[in-house]
Amino acid sequence: MRHLNSSQTMPFNVGAARAQLVEQIRKAPRSPTPSDPVSYLGSPVPVLGLRVPTQRAILTTFAKAHRDLTASEVNSLAVALWSGEVLEEKALGIMLLDRFAEILDGASWALADRWVDEATGWALSDALASGPIAKMVRRDRPRFSEVLRWTRSTNIWRRRASTYAMHDLVFAGELDQPFRILEKLLYDDEFWVQRAVGTWLRECWKRDRRRTEAFLRKHIRGLPRVLITVATERAPKALRDELRRGR
Known part of the structure; x- marks a missing residue:
């Protein structure tokens, strides 16, 4: 039960909450989008063109007014938002889980x-992998074994998600598990996976330069060019050239 401004109490209404959020999304100002946003974002889901800060502002206002939601209520509202027709509704469902990450449970x-x-x-x-999933992986370490299995998935987005799920561990400087994930995907055939591996090797390099460079040198044979390019964006040119010659 929740205390309202009117001093009345009533259960949380998922349908009403979703309708309120969707209305705000639909009425929010839109920004210029790429000529083909669906292709740009790599998703078949229609796009309204809201900026991410606009979506976050909508969710922040909602979250401040509903601080005492339970995990079950958060999950139900997230499902309702995910069922929406446009990308921004689905994205808000992800943001909702991320905002209430501290109370997420097994159902989440x-x-x-x-x-x-x-x-x-x-x-x-x-957004899904680096947000709520990454938080749950770091908080509940047995989840890592599940994410490790994702590296063998036939779905390229699940394989890519396994790298972004390492977000919180990498940013905390806890690199043992991220390196296990990245090692599994070093020679993946898909561009979007190769780029993701490069992205997270770059982030690992920022936290432990020596270890990351040793890792790259150890596995240099056959590494995809895009992986090396992205992984060494912040590294000295000499390292980038060395790795390209070695591949």
Whole structure:
């Protein structure tokens, strides 16, 4: 039960909350989008063109007014938003889980895991994996073994998601598990996976330059060119040239 401004109490209404959020999304100002936003975002889901800060502002206002939501209520509202027709509604469902990450439970994990296969395109996939999934992986370490299995998936977005799920571990400087994930995907055939591996090797390099360079040198034979390019964006040119010669 919740205390309202009117001093009345009533249960949380998922349908009403979704309708309120969707109305705000539909009425929010839109920004210029790429000529073909669907192709740009790599997803078949229609796009309204809201900026991410606009979406975050909508969710922040909602979250401040509903601080005492339970995990079950958060999950239910996230499902309702994910069922929406446009990318911004689905993105808000992801942001909702991320905002309430501290209270997420096993059902939340099952929900996010199911979405991994549905979140096609880097915009949804990366937000889901680097947001609520990454937080749950770092908080509940047994989840890592599940993410490790994702590296063998036939779905390229699940394989890519396994790298972005390392977000919180990498940013905390806890690199043992991220390196295990990245090692599994070093020679992946898909461009979007190669680029993701390069991205997270670059982030690992920022935190432990010596270890990351040793890792790259050890596995240099046959590394995809795009992986090396992205992984060494911040590295000295000499290292980049060395790795390119070695591949």
